[in-house]
Amino acid sequence: MSTRVADGLGLIARLVLGAVFLVAGALKVTTPEALATATQAYQVLPHDLAAYVGYALPIVEIILGLLLILGLFTRASAVITSLLLVAFIIGIAQAWARGLTIDCGCFGGGGTVSADQTSYLPRILEDLGLLACGVWLSWRPKSLFSLERVLFGSAAQPT
Numbered sequence: 001m002s003t004r005v006a007d008g009l010g011l012i013a014r015l016v017l018g019a020v021f022l023v024a025g026a027l028k029v030t031t032p033e034a035l036a037t038a039t040q041a042y043q044v045l046p047h048d049l050a051a052y053v054g055y056a057l058p059i060v061e062i063i064l065g066l067l068l069i070l071g072l073f074t075r076a077s078a079v080i081t082s083l084l085l086v087a088f089i090i091g092i093a094q095a096w097a098r099g100l101t102i103d104c105g106c107f108g109g110g111g112t113v114s115a116d117q118t119s120y121l122p123r124i125l126e127d128l129g130l131l132a133c134g135v136w137l138s139w140r141p142k143s144l145f146s147l148e149r150v151l152f153g154s155a156a157q158p159t
Helices: 004-027 032-043 045-072 074-097 120-139 145-151
Strands: none
Touching: 004 032, 004 045, 004 074, 004 120, 032 045, 045 074, 074 120
C-alpha cells in the first residue's frame, strides 16, 4: 500500500472516529445524571463508581474526538479510544448475555428499556467498525491534514 493511500485512510479513520466521539460526548455532556444512570444500568461497576464514570465519560469523549479530528497526539488518542471501545463492546456484550434490557447510552439516554427496544448487535458491530479505525490509527497514526504534520513535520510520525 502506498504511503499516500495509507495517509488518506488515516485521515478518514481520524475524522470518522473523532466525529463519532465528539458528537457522542457533546450529546451527553448536558445531561450528566442521565449518563450516570445509563452507566449504572450495566451493573458492572459499584453504583457510585459507575456514576462518576458516567459524569466523566462525555468530557473524555469530547477531548479524544477533538484531538483525533485535529490530528494531534493521534497515536495516544487512538489507543485510548480503542481501549474505550473494547470496554464498550464488553459492557454491551455482558449486558446482552446477562439478559439486561438497557439502552447503551452511546449517544445520550440509556438505562433500562423494554426488551424490544434493545439493540445490542448493531451497537457491537458499530463499535467494532470504530475499533478498526482506532487500531489502524494506533498502528499507523500518520495521516493527511493532521496538526502533528504542521507542528512537528512528517518525521514526528514513523510510517
